Amino acid sequence: MGEALHEIALTVNGVVREVRVPGRRLLSDCLRHDLGLTGTHVGCEHGVCGCCTVLLDGEPVRSCLTFAVTAGGHEITTVEGLAGPEGELSPVQRAFSECHALQCGFCTPGFLCTVTALLRENPAPTGEQVVEGISGNLCRCTGYQNIVKAVHRAAELAAEADATPARTGEHA
């Protein structure tokens, strides 16, 4: 006797994906194990670490606290979808590397999604707004200092990119 499966269609990184999942399947597991998008990580499965953060209709959500079925019909962006169509890195991605804002990289996808949304809301955040904006994501490696630096750097890079219309770093 198997579990009842639900057919859902969700748009992930611009592509419509259809998948059959049990009602209890977490969005994080659906993305990682059903769709093979393992860039989204799971660090706690109780909504505290932020590793599993993805963008649902542009808003950061914890995919470990979201059932896959509730994401049906919605647009999801994961870390795999942050770079441009030709693989050009988004300003946030570039800034993270430039500023050494990652070590093991396990928390990084969650930070990248969070910061992408943060800068879209507020393209030139103050120091305090940056710290506040990333204060829902845990990182055990970096001590955050370089992550804060990277957010400011990303804001700069995005501003430069906007000034040069040919380059659109991100398409999320």
Added chain:
Amino acid sequence: MTTRLFGEPVQRREDRRLITGQGLFLDDLGRDALAAAFVRSPHAHARVRDIDVSAALDVDGLVAIYTWEDLPERVRDPLPLLIPHPALTHGRTAYPLARDVVRHVGEPVVMVVARDRYLAEDAAALIEVDYEILKPVVGIEEAALGSHLVHDDVPGNVGAHLVQEVPSRAGLGAGRAIDAAPHTLAFRLDIERSASTPLEGRGVYARWDADDRSLRVYSSTQTSTSVRMAIAAKLGLPLPSVEVVAPDVGGGFGVKIVHPWPEEVLVPWAAMLLGREVKWAEDRREHFISSAHERGQVQHVRVGFDDEGHVLGLDVTILHDHGAYTPYGIIVPIITATQLLGPYRIGAYRVEFSSIYTNTVQVTPYRGAGRPQAVFCMERTMDRIAAHLGLDRAQVRAANFIQPDEFPYDQGMVFQDGRPLIYDSGDYPESLRMLKEMIGWDGFPAMKAEAAARGRRLGIGLGCYVEGTGVGPYEGGHVQVTSDGRVHVSTGLTSQGQGHETVFAQIAATELGVPLEKVSVVTGDTRRFGYAVGTFASRAAVMSGNAIALACRKVREKALRIAADALEADPRDLEIEDGLVRVVGNPEASVPLATVAVLSNPLRYAFDEEAARATQFSGATPMDRPPVPEGEEPGLEGRDYYSPVRSTFASGMHAAIVETDPDTAEIRILRYAVVHDCGRLINPMIVEGQIHGGVAQGVGGALYERMVYDGHGQLLNASFMDFLMPYATEVPAIETAHLETPSPLNPLGIKGAGEAGVIPVSAVIASAIEDAEGLPIDRMPISPAELYELRRAAGR
């Protein structure tokens, strides 16, 4: 001049995959593997009377259920005790699945394998284990009384007892030196438990190839080579039939050096038995209750000193809580005991520890590995001496420093590696000078008074440490230049985010004179390199860095020899620059390293352009010599090992300014300054990152993190909701400065840097809070509620 990449803040090569979601962590592998889950003990101490699996058998997708009874010989045996020590008279390790007694909440009792993790957990939830509850032993002093036992056959719950004594130069023991000193003090210090807590938990994924009769295992480990040997032994497989790969690992900080974990034996065993891929990825609660913790100690200190604050005698008695089992021996308390002396020359020293069993999660090294406790003890002692004498705290430290002209300095003890505790180099007075300048030590009293006038309460504190890094016995490196000019570097030890791919590539590119892009680095994959010790004790850069440099030097020597033949030059007149071997002063006479790689192999099928090109250089071998001369090997590759005579000693000093709220007792770190000396820097950006991360963990340990066990041995805060790991809002900006006193012990002159940041933080914060409050701070971590209580108890 060759390409100078050593010492440059080169951007990391691991980043690209990690920022695009292309990293491969353990649970990203094996999408079709069966999933394992474990039934774990809900009790701290109990006898397993019966296990009833019947209700679980109907679960859809169930594949197998195993208890200890089901395990074959060897697999069912207790896990190995990795580092025996004569003082560890009562070492005990767990069975991979509980045999009859469980000794901590979280100990694995039943293993379930099912189609996916959800179903495996469904089945696990339906398994009924009947327990007879036994009296739990919780709390280090409670356990030391020995009225109830964790292991029936370990009297007094004492696993190990060790005394080390270093008499004064006049031959006086510590006790007499203290008694004879003009001033003496005695006090007690407490440090609570914390844990490594990497964001990725442990995990194992195994694939058995029935045709090939071989096993490939992926593990989120800090030592793939040793996991491999353990698995081969446990499963009775020939070593060459087992390969272990550490994929991208989401942080380790010590906990993943323990091996083999029960799951590292059981998952491969099940995969072999079932002929199916099996995977287990630890969840967060499992990590809290079934991996490892550290730090918990009670220390009793007696110290004697003169009017200037010179320590004449120091006697420390330590109770160390090692939890339910001792798979990693007593390394942690040994390090506490031996690193306690820090940068100081102490009159006479006596240290005694008892390592005690409790019904809690086992204790194994967590970044710092016993040093934060040691430094807390020594630095609190320095502060007490200063307070007693009314002297400046920095001045008392300076009075006790080992001076730069005293190196090598023998502390007269045996270090963790069993070798003499001899400091190789350092400059402690200069570190202190830099630190005082950076934090504004001398100007602080004025700042404090000014703040006080405005109703604000500030305090300043400092802490010094010496850290033995790069312990042996060895690491190796293999370097191969292929006919496309690429350089393939491998080393056996593993990476968990330290940037090894980058720094090892920097070393290889510098040694071989090739562009960085040509170099690729593989770590932690036994298919590439079979002999290694592992990544811990701030040893990776020192050990593998030097081994890779030595292997490169072999390759370079061979390349110059072959190129000299081809160019009809003297090897001593050759240099390698940008991947080109050329005659110094004659840029026309050159041969690419790629061509040299082709020339190194007498078999030259023209598979690529380089091989075709090489023909122009190929002088015919004389007919009376074999094509591969004696003592030579085909190919341009080299392997070498670095094995140090003893550890190299890094050092550092931290200072902080804190503010405590007069009403709420909230504690804020306003400034945090670090002076750090890890010898020559390979990549300053990466070293700084290591320091930031270490300090953040130190701040967690000083102000937020603790493992809260109740009297029943239940861990009350086994989740990120309740175990307070710092977010960005809790970690101060960290100011850093580097001092470089090269190590004379290794070819690159480097010392380890991985653990440094965390080591003195609790000592520094305690010192600063004490200064702000005028109340003795003798236990860490400290919360606002505890500070508030301290004030009340002192009638403030």
